[in-house]
Amino acid sequence: MDKREAILKSVLKLVNREGFYHLNMKKIAQEAGVAAGTIYLYFKGKEDLINALYAMIVAEFNQQVLEGYDDSKTVKENFFEMMSKAIDFYLDQPDNFSFVEQYTYAPFLFKENQDENFLLLLPIYKMMREGKTAGIIRNIPDAILLSLIHGPMNTIVKLHLAHKTDLNKKGARQKFYEAAWDAICA
Amino acid sequence: MDKREAILKSVLKLVNREGFYHLNMKKIAQEAGVAAGTIYLYFKGKEDLINALYAMIVAEFNQQVLEGYDDSKTVKENFFEMMSKAIDFYLDQPDNFSFVEQYTYAPFLFKENQDENFLLLLPIYKMMREGKTAGIIRNIPDAILLSLIHGPMNTIVKLHLAHKTDLNKKGARQKFYEAAWDAICA
DNA sequence: ATATCTAAAATGAACGTTCATTCATTTTTT
DNA sequence: AAAAAATGAATGAACGTTCATTTTAGATAT
Incomplete structure (x- = not known):
């Protein structure tokens, strides 16, 4: 399973469901089935993640x-x-x-x-x-x-x-x- | 000076300048020239303020x-x-x-x-x-x-x-x- | 006019919560 | 056993909201 892709997909799902305003790293991690820290192995931070998507x-x-x-x-x-x-x-x-x-x-x-x-x-x-x-x-x-x-x-x-x-x-x-x-x- | 209007106008200005994401109550208050608590005399909270605008x-x-x-x-x-x-x-x-x-x-x-x-x-x-x-x-x-x-x-x-x-x-x-x-x- | 009082308006420090990010530790892979 | 990947509790900053206190404004009395 590609975790990078799973993370990107979960951002997509969450932004559509709840909007940017309610988006946070913990939710992204949960939805992607990874730990919060794992996101930082694939992206520099929240901004980088959003821009990559x-x-x-x-x-x-x-x-x-x-x-x-x-x-x-x-x-x-x-x-x-x-x-x-x-x-x-x-x-x-x-x-x-x-x-x-x-x-x-x-x-x-x-x-x-x-x-x-x-x-x-x-x-x-x-x-x-x-x-x-x-x-x-x-x-x-x-x-x-x-x-x-x-x-x-x-x-x-x-x-x-x-x-x-x-x-x-x-x-x-x-x-x-x-x-x-x-x-x-x- | 109408404070309610000043508050609404400052939200407008800030959202345009920095976006919803960077909007916060302290900035709104500063821009409107009032204290943070004053906003709550005119609006129930952030949501109410945005909806009113x-x-x-x-x-x-x-x-x-x-x-x-x-x-x-x-x-x-x-x-x-x-x-x-x-x-x-x-x-x-x-x-x-x-x-x-x-x-x-x-x-x-x-x-x-x-x-x-x-x-x-x-x-x-x-x-x-x-x-x-x-x-x-x-x-x-x-x-x-x-x-x-x-x-x-x-x-x-x-x-x-x-x-x-x-x-x-x-x-x-x-x-x-x-x-x-x-x-x-x- | 000036002083005193009162209620409303305004203040901003403090509070509790939430959040992005870090990193010492654990788990997995080689 | 060594290296790489992953974890999630801990951290400190930021935020919305509250409320004890202060300021203002209008009315009343001197």
Whole structure:
């Protein structure tokens, strides 16, 4: 059994269940089935642990979303595919969503670098640039396009996880993709 | 000088500057220019204080956004107006944005009721319903529409406050409104 | 005006608890 | 038996809250 991974997973579970505010090292150790001191064999401290987890999730997310990207497809197809992968990522592991949101919105909690926040958005930037040069995507500032892609995706996942809607319902995702696309297409 | 208000304002300032994680009663008292014990004359405790602040901001936000609403205008005009008011609210008082975001994404931190989160969205619901019955807004689930309105607004404000874009630049807002509108109009 | 009294408001040191981290000791692996 | 990994009790700092005491403000009497 990999203890490092067990520790990371237990942070994820606890942050989702109780929030950052109630997270403490003893709980993390208990949930992971190790002693409190053991955590310090794998991480420098609490901050290091949290940052390592965030970095891990970002890496997984980008990898999974970029998997959906195919240069031979149209921009629209790539857009749909990436939206789909991104939503899948969070629906498959809701803990990830909760953690990333809380981490992102806690200024100066554990981050030295504000720009870290935007690492999650790298796949979107790629698609945007290509669509714009091809004249298929609106020629408006990148940040506005970004808000029209990331914003809805983020909110719809939140609403789904809060049981305010059901993204698994037939046709629901397709309607969402189409509407989001109309916001960005030229 | 109203001490209750001074205390609330100092929470707002501190949460924005250092995050919930580093917030403590001593700092709140110092920032407000009162003794630690004084806070307990106005609030039952830390939770009560935080909840009171959130309630205050939600009330102000809804009031300000609904101010832009005018039944004699078209749905599109109302949409633009409300987007504008909502963005103004956060740009004028960025502390409010930071606080609301952090509060929203901290499950079980101070909330008994998850639904509280969605109070901020009441003005949007009103416009959506009316537009749908008039056939002007897409006939898709409310939650999806909501994500297409609230999501972009939320993200663009975040990007603006992080200096990734400038919403005060001429034409920027108009482009944003138009694009967001195209996502929801039938 | 000034002094005296009273209740409300405010103070901040003290308290009990919680927490992250350490490290002497024990357990496991080689 | 030596080295590496793991333990968890101990430590001291930090925190939310309390409450005995002090300060302030308003009313009343001199």
